[in-house]
Structures are given as structure tokens and as C-alpha cells.
Amino acid sequence: MTLVAEEVRIDVPVSGAPRRGVLTRLVARLGNGAVQVVLALVAVFWMVPVFGLLIASLRDESANTADGWWTVFTKPAELTLANYAELVANQAVWQSFLNTFYIAVPATVLVVVMASLASYALAWIEFPGRETLTVVVVGLLVMPIQVALIPVAKLFGALGLFGTITGVVLFHVAFGLPFAIFLLRNFFTGIPRDLIEAARMDGATEWVIFKRVVLPVAKPAIASLTIFQFLWVWNDLLVALVFADQDSAPITVALRAQLRQFGTNIDMLSTGAFLSMVVPLGVFLVFQKYFVQGVLAGSTK
Amino acid sequence: MRLRVNVDAAPGRSPRQAIPFLLPALVLLAALVLYPLVFSLIRSFFDARGDEFVGLRNYVDTFTDPRTLTAFRNNVIWVVVAPAAVTGIGLILAVLTERIRWATAFRLVLFMPMAISLFASGIIFRLVYDEAPNQGVVNAVVVGVHDMFSPASRYPGARPRDGYAATEAGFASIRPSRAGDTISLPLIGYPPQDVPPQALGASPPTAGTGELRGVLWLDVSVGGKAGAVDPTERGLPGVAVEAVRDGQVVARTTTGDDGRFTFPDLGAGDVTVRLPAENFTLPFRGLTWLGASLITPVIISSWIWIMTGFAITFIAAGLSAIPRDALEAARVDGATEWQVFRRVTIPLLSPVLLVVFVTLVINVLKIFELVFVIAPGSVQSEANVLALQMWQVSFGTGGDQGAGSALAVILFLLVAPAMLFNIRRFRRERS
Numbered sequence: 001m002t003l004v005a006e007e008v009r010i011d012v013p014v015s016g017a018p019r020r021g022v023l024t025r026l027v028a029r030l031g032n033g034a035v036q037v038v039l040a041l042v043a044v045f046w047m048v049p050v051f052g053l054l055i056a057s058l059r060d061e062s063a064n065t066a067d068g069w070w071t072v073f074t075k076p077a078e079l080t081l082a083n084y085a086e087l088v089a090n091q092a093v094w095q096s097f098l099n100t101f102y103i104a105v106p107a108t109v110l111v112v113v114m115a116s117l118a119s120y121a122l123a124w125i126e127f128p129g130r131e132t133l134t135v136v137v138v139g140l141l142v143m144p145i146q147v148a149l150i151p152v153a154k155l156f157g158a159l160g161l162f163g164t165i166t167g168v169v170l171f172h173v174a175f176g177l178p179f180a181i182f183l184l185r186n187f188f189t190g191i192p193r194d195l196i197e198a199a200r201m202d203g204a205t206e207w208v209i210f211k212r213v214v215l216p217v218a219k220p221a222i223a224s225l226t227i228f229q230f231l232w233v234w235n236d237l238l239v240a241l242v243f244a245d246q247d248s249a250p251i252t253v254a255l256r257a258q259l260r261q262f263g264t265n266i267d268m269l270s271t272g273a274f275l276s277m278v279v280p281l282g283v284f285l286v287f288q289k290y291f292v293q294g295v296l297a298g299s300t301k
Numbered sequence: 302m303r304l305r306v307n308v309d310a311a312p313g314r315s316p317r318q319a320i321p322f323l324l325p326a327l328v329l330l331a332a333l334v335l336y337p338l339v340f341s342l343i344r345s346f347f348d349a350r351g352d353e354f355v356g357l358r359n360y361v362d363t364f365t366d367p368r369t370l371t372a373f374r375n376n377v378i379w380v381v382v383a384p385a386a387v388t389g390i391g392l393i394l395a396v397l398t399e400r401i402r403w404a405t406a407f408r409l410v411l412f413m414p415m416a417i418s419l420f421a422s423g424i425i426f427r428l429v430y431d432e433a434p435n436q437g438v439v440n441a442v443v444v445g446v447h448d449m450f451s452p453a454s455r456y457p458g459a460r461p462r463d464g465y466a467a468t469e470a471g472f473a474s475i476r477p478s479r480a481g482d483t484i485s486l487p488l489i490g491y492p493p494q495d496v497p498p499q500a501l502g503a504s505p506p507t508a509g510t511g512e513l514r515g516v517l518w519l520d521v522s523v524g525g526k527a528g529a530v531d532p533t534e535r536g537l538p539g540v541a542v543e544a545v546r547d548g549q550v551v552a553r554t555t556t557g558d559d560g561r562f563t564f565p566d567l568g569a570g571d572v573t574v575r576l577p578a579e580n581f582t583l584p585f586r587g588l589t590w591l592g593a594s595l596i597t598p599v600i601i602s603s604w605i606w607i608m609t610g611f612a613i614t615f616i617a618a619g620l621s622a623i624p625r626d627a628l629e630a631a632r633v634d635g636a637t638e639w640q641v642f643r644r645v646t647i648p649l650l651s652p653v654l655l656v657v658f659v660t661l662v663i664n665v666l667k668i669f670e671l672v673f674v675i676a677p678g679s680v681q682s683e684a685n686v687l688a689l690q691m692w693q694v695s696f697g698t699g700g701d702q703g704a705g706s707a708l709a710v711i712l713f714l715l716v717a718p719a720m721l722f723n724i725r726r727f728r729r730e731r732s
Contacts, residue, residue: 035400043410044393049425049606050413052438056428067435118326128317133323137722138727140334142663146691146709150344150702151337174333177326226448235418237670252420252542256674266428266436273424277417284416286551288409295415 026174042142056246057083057270064267083271093272095247096254100276103240104233106226107172111229112222114173116217120210122181123188124196134185148175149242156243171243172233177215180225183297185206220290227287229293231280251276303551311576338713345706359707369708372685375597379668379686382609383601384661388654390605391471391612395620396642398613408617412610419607423674426603430590430675440587447585454582455539459491461576462520462528473545480564483508484515484574484633487528488537493521496535501559503536513544513564514574536560540580542573548567591676595682600675600684604668619653620646656726663719666712687712 055069063078072078087093121127122134152171154160161167191214199209215222237252244253255272284291348355363369369633394411398404414422431437434444465472478484482505503518516538525531536559544552544564551572552564564572592600623646631641647654669688676684685693687708694706 023373026329032400035397039394039397039401039407043407044412046606046609047416050417050439053421053425053428064436068438068441070438070441109490111562114326114329117322121322125316125319127319129317134722135727136536138724139365140330141723142713142716142719143334143338144667144688144709145689146387146711146718147341147668148337149333149692150695150706150709151340152333154340155332155337158448170329171333174329177330178334181326206322210322233417237418237420238692252418254422256420259674266431269424270428273421277421280416280418281413284413288412291416292614295611296618 015295018258020100030134036106037152051255053270054274055079056266059083059267061265061267064245081265084275087268087275089270093251093254093258094276096249096251097275098235099165099221099244100250100279103168103172103248104230106224107176107233108170108179108230110169110173111176111180115177115184116218116222118177119184119188119216122185123191124209124214125206136185137178137181141182143175145171145175145179145239151240162243163248165244166248167249168240168243168248170238172236175239176229176232180229182223183225183294184218186297189219191217220293222291223287224294224297225281227291229281231291234280274275302671331477338590339712341706341709345703345710347706348703349701351702352449355518355703359703360711361706361720362704363711368682368685369687369690371682372690375684375686376666379601379665380662383604383665386601386657387605387608387612387661388658390609390698391657392650392654393615394609395613395616395651397645398617404617408610408614411613414607415611419532419670420674422607423671426599426606426671426675427591429603430599432587432589432591435591436589437587439590443587444585447587451585452582454580455497456488456491456537456581457583459488459519459537459581462487465576468575469578470574473578474514474574478513478574479571480511480513480567481570482513485528485530486511486515486517486574486576487520488517488540489520491519493519499558500535500538502532502561503530504506504531506561506563509563511566513567513574515542515562515574516560517542517562517576518560539578543575543577544574546570546572550575558681584623591680593621593680596676596680598673599716603671603675604665608661608664612661615657616650616653619650623649659719659722665717668714687715 005182008168032093041097052069058079058081059069059072059079060080061081063075122130122137140188148168148171154168156162156164195217196209204212234250235252235255236250240248240250240253241256242252249257255269257275258272259269345359346354346356348358348559348697396409401407414515429437430439430444432440433441442570460467461472464476465474466594466677469536474484506514506518506643508514516530518530520527520530525534536556538556538558538560538562540556540562542554542556543550554562554564556562580694588595590596594706627645627649628641632646633720636644667688667690672681672684672686672689673692682691691712693699694708695702699705729731
């Protein structure tokens with residue numbers, strides 16, 4: 001924070017009105033202190049569940065059965081990476097971890113490519129029914145995927161896509177498109193008209209305008225969409241539960257199967273859950289600005 | 302927050318050029334979203350295998366099936382409670398974060414649950430609400446607070462070997478005693494290694510005139526004689542003992558480190574010796590969070606944990622768009638902070654709050670993973686919601702795709718108002 005900002009803050013107390021008594025100002029100060037404390041407590045409260053899971057994943061079975069994760073503060077020596085070693089050595093779990101990439105990466109790339117193409121047409125090419133099509137896309141934003149599970153399962157069965165990674169990817173792409181088009185179209189229409197017109201004057205084709213003018217300007221929006229879509233697909237359980245088989249299952253589905261096998265063994269469950277969280281957490285922490293923007297723009301999904 | 306819409310976006314010149322841009326997305330949307338919607342609608346009028354037209358029977362069955370009705374009830378609870386709670390909490394926290402300098406860090410922490418899968422969140426909250434107080438942090442806190450106000454008993458589960466009847470007040474001797482007697486009171490059902498360290502070896506007291514004396518010890522039958530004080534056996538310190546006459550407690554004492562107790566002046570007449578129940582009550586184990594009665598509130602709390610960050614961030618963006626002048630003008634006019642909040646901030650913010658609320662309602666209607674993962678199998682029917690019921694009926698144990706399609710259509714109809722809301726908002730923003 002810069003010095004100027006500090007000065008402004010001191011000059012304008014939060015209580016606002018000028019010429020207030022010393023007492024009022026003191027109360028405002030204390031009130032502010034209380035707000036700080038309350039919010040700090042809320043933040044800690046919010047982190048406890050994840051922290052507990054992390055610690056549980058770092059303790060072995062006997063330690064976890066004996067007492068709760070919070071005893072780690074008195075027994076830090078119990079921490080071990082053994083659960084992770086065991087989990088990664090489990091062929092099915094490791095394969096599912098890789099599968100999650102095989103599903104999430106193509107599903108993200110395809111959505112970004114298809115949606116930016118379609119959004120360009122909706123934003124800058126006039127054609128009959130453009131308005132209707134845009135409204136349909138907006139309507140599809142909230143479409144529950146349950147509506148498509150049974151028909152698409154049948155369709156994929158007929159096409160030989162049921163139980164394959166391709167099938168899971170295609171389903172994710174289809175249901176990711178409305179939001180992606182909505183987000184990118186909004187951004188594309190905000191591009192200054194002169195920019196597009198100038199390119200058209202120069203005789204550029206639509207494809208060249210799209211590639212040379214629109215895409216470079218739209219990088220932040222595309223970044224938001226990419227992060228959002230990647231996490232959305234990575235975190236899916238329901239779609240894969242229906243359309244993936246044992247060999248194409250992503251980590252959520254594999255862990256769900258292990259849920260029965262491990263039963264109440266929180267050491268392995270927590271390790272698996274944390275393994276599935278590592279990638280999203282990393283992506284979130286590195287690209288949080290884009291992710292937050294994506295979620296806010298996609299408030300309707 | 303909202304990307305600006307340029308109203309006079311200049312259209313391109315040739316409609317046909319739109320085709321290659323639109324085709325890939327349109328094909329996929331038509332094949333995997335629009336066609337399935339129509340198919341589901343038709344399919345919902347056919348029987349389980351899809352051979353026979355059954356009219357509205359799937360819908361009638363759905364609305365008379367107790368499992369679906371439970372799911373409906375739970376969805377209503379969810380819609381009524383959860384979005385309002387998250388919007389309210391989000392509003393309060395968003396307003397409060399305006400007063401701190403680490404607002405970004407705060408929002409980051411609360412936003413983090415949005416990044417992880419609902420499946421992982423489910424596992425997290427299964428652990429948080431685990432019923433064993435030495436596993437689940439919530440029950441650990443509940444038990445801790447409970448024991449602070451009503452301490453745990455010293456010898457949970459212990460009981461006299463024989464000669465005593467269990468009553469509501471405790472273990473009462475079957476045979477009466479009187480002053481001058483000595484009583485030996487062997488207790489069983491308590492692990493020897495848990496006997497407090499200050500306990501001394503037990504030995505029977507000698508009789509005293511005018512006094513009722515006794516010894517209370519942990520009777521370990523292995524390697525000793527049942528009912529007799531063996532040399533290695535120790536007395537149990539701190540056990541309350543009562544002398545009861547005609548239903549009234551006439552004297553009360555506590556055993557010493559050697560397990561001995563004495564009633565000095567009992568007067569004449571028989572008494573019953575009683576060991577009050579609070580000596581032996583089993584420890585409080587907290588609440589059955591994952592049981593049938595609390596499961597839905599528990600799952601809702603986990604959803605609140607996930608969605609609050611979203612509400613805060615969205616509302617905070619709305620707050621920052623409120624003109625400072627409006628707030629300052631109200632303050633200069635002498636309005637209190639509360640009045641400013643109530644009369645200026647809330648009205649100006651209400652469109653944003655509505656969007657947040659509607660978004661949360663849509664999200665709640667589709668809730669699936671949290672219930673699927675947090676509710677243990679035995680109470681899943683109690684925690685059921687429509688989206689989960691749809692999956693179970695069509696792919697889980699049910700295998701009835703007619704009924705499943707009917708549920709999917711119902712889900713679609715429930716979301717349809719939100720669809721119209723979005724379209725209307727979109728149209729308004731354009732004009």
C-alpha cells in the first residue's frame with residue numbers, strides 16, 4: 001500500500017461524518033478492531049476443514065484411529081508421506097489421476113476453440129436469427145445436465161462412445177459451451193467497433209479479423225474461461241460417473257469406488273481427496289484473478 | 302464484474318461467413334443438449350424399458366413415491382434455507398471486508414472452496430462431522446464444551462459385582478446395613494490400567510461402633526478371587542456413596558485413596574447403601590451429525606462453506622460500484638451507519654443481491670455430489686434430493702429410465718423460471 005493511500009485512510013475515518021466527538025471516534029476505532037478480529041476468526045474457521053484433511057492425510061492409519069488430527073500440535077513427529085506413497089503406488093488411482101488430465105485438457109481446449117469461434121460470429125457477423133440464437137445460448141446457461149444423461153448415454157452406446165474418454169470429453173464440451181459463448185460474446189462485443197471496421201476496410205477476411213484482431217484483445221477473457229472450464233471439468237463427478245468406465249474414470253470416480261473399499265479409513269480417503277485437490281488448488285492460487293472473474297461472469301451456471 | 306456489452310456492435314457483411322464459425326458449437330449443442338431435452342421429455346411418457354407408452358404414469362408415480370417426496374421435501378428445505386443464508390452471510394462479510402486492508406486475502410481464503418471438487422468437499426465434511434469425538438473436530442468441540450459444564454464421570458461403565466440393584470438414582474444395595482457393619486463393595490467393568498495413579502491397595506476396614514464402614518475396590522478376577530480383596534487390588538478413590546433411609550439420603554461420603562468410606566453417625570435403623578449413577582455415567586459422545594435427523598442441516602452447512610466466498614466476491618463487486626456520494630450525502634444528513642446500510646446500501650445493491658440469490662437457487666436445485674458423498678449409505682434416503690434421486694432411479698439401483706426421465710423433466714421445469722430470469726435480464730441489459 002502506498003503512502004498516499006495510508007494518508008487518505010487516516011483522514012477519512014470509516015464512520016465518515018466530520019466533527020465527531022473523541023468518544024465516537026474511539027468507538028469507531030474499537031469497532032474496527034473488533035471487525036478485524038471477527039474476520040480473522042472467520043478466515044481461520046474457513047481454513048480448519050481443509051487443514052484437518054491435509055493433516056489427516058499426513059498421518060498413518062494407527063495415528064488417525066487413535067486420536068484426531070488436531071493432536072498433531074503435540075505430536076508433530078507422527079507426520080508421514082507414507083499414505084501418498086501407497087496411494088500413488090495404487091495403479092487404479094494413479095491411472096485415474098492421469099485420466100483426469102486426459103479428460104480436462106481436451107475438454108478445455110475444445111470449449112475455448114469452439115466458443116471463441118461461435119462468439120465471434122454472434123458478436124460481429126450479421127446473419128438471420130442471430131438474436132434468437134444468442135437468447136437460446138443464454139437460456140441454456142442453467143440447463144441441468146440430468147436432462148441429457150439418459151439420452152446421451154443411449155446415443156453414446158449406439159456410437160460406441162459409452163465408457164470412453166472421448167464420450168466424457170464431448171459431454172463436458174457440450175455443456176460447457178453455453179457459458180463459454182456467453183462469456184466470450186460479452187467480451188467480444190465490447191471490442192471497439194473501429195478496430196474491426198478498420199480491418200474490414202483493409203480487406204481482411206472474417207477469419208483474419210478473428211485471429212489477428214479479436215483473439216489478441218480477448219486474452220484475459222479467454223484466460224478466465226480456460227481456468228474456469230478446466231477446474232469445472234477436473235472437479236466433475238456426475239458426468240464421469242455416468243459416462244466413464246473403470247479404465248477411463250477420473251480421480252473423483254476412482255475415489256468414489258475406493259470409498260467403499262477403504263470404508264472409514266480416513267487416512268487413505270483424505271490422501272485421495274487431497275491428491276485430487278492438488279491441481280485445482282495450484283491452479284487457483286496461481287490464476288486466482290482469472291478464476292474469480294470467470295466464476296463471477298458465469299454466475300448463472 | 303460484468304463485461305461491457307457494446308450495443309452497436311457492427312455486424313459483418315456476409316451471413317454465409319458465419320457458418321464455419323458457428324457450425325462446430327451448434328452441432329454439439331444440438332446433438333448433446335437440445336436433442337436430449339426433447340428426447341427426455343418424450344421418454345418420460347414411456348415405461349422403464351421404453352417399450353410401452355404409459356402417459357403420465359411416471360409423473361403420477363413420482364409424486365406418490367415416498368422416496369421422491371422426501372427428495373422434494375429436502376429440496377424445499379434447501380431452497381428456503383441455503384441461498385438466503387449464503388446471501389445474508391455474504392452480504393454481512395462483504396460489508397465488513399470494506400473496513401479491512403487485507404480484504405483481498407480474506408476473500409481469497411473464503412473463495413478457495415469453490416476451486417476444489419464437491420466430492421473432495423464432501424470428504425472434508427465427512428471428517429469434520431465424524432461422530433467419534435477423537436476423529437471429528439465438531440464433536441470434539443461439542444464434547445469439550447459439554448464436559449466443561451458437566452464433567453465426565455470418574456468411572457464410566459463400572460458397576461458392583463453383585464448384591465446391588467440398578468435403579469435410576471444409581472446402584473442400591475439389596476440387603477440393608479446399619480451402624481457397626483462393614484461393607485465390602487467390589488466393582489467390575491472398569492479397565493485396571495485406567496485406575497487413577499493415587500489409588501492405594503485396598504484392605505477391608507475393621508468394624509467401628511456407631512459407624513458404618515466399607516471398602517470399595519476394583520475387583521480383578523484374573524489372578525485373584527472374585528469378590529475378595531486380593532493383595533494386588535486397589536481401592537477406587539473419589540466414588541460418591543450414599544446412605545438412604547426411607548427413600549431419603551441421610552448421609553453422603555466419598556471413598557478415599559484406599560477405597561475406604563465411613564458414615565460416622567447414622568443413628569439407629571437400617572439403611573440402604575447406594576452408589577449414585579453420576580459415578581458411572583458413560584461419557585458424552587457428542588451428536589450423531591451424520592444420522593438421519595441432522596444430515597440435511599449438516600450438508601447445507603458444507604454448501605454454505607463452499608458458496609459463501611462466491612457471494613462475498615460478487616456482492617463486494619456490487620458494493621464498490623455504489624457511488625460514494627450517495628453514502629456520504631446520507632452521512633452528512635446525520636444518518637447512522639445502520640441507517641445508511643439499511644436505506645441506501647441495500648436498495649442500491651438489491652439487483653446484485655437478486656442475481657446472487659437466483660444463482661444460488663439454481664445451484665441448490667442441482668445439488669448432487671455433496672449429498673452423495675457426505676450422507677452415509679444408511680441415511681442417504683433421508684438426505685435425498687431430486688438430482689440424486691434422478692441418478693439413483695436411472696443409473697443406480699433403480700434402472701428405470703422412464704421414471705428417471707420424468708425426474709429430469711421435473712428438474713428442468715424447476716430451473717425454467719431461472720432461465721426466463723436470465724433471458725429477461727440479458728434482454729434488458731441490451732436495450
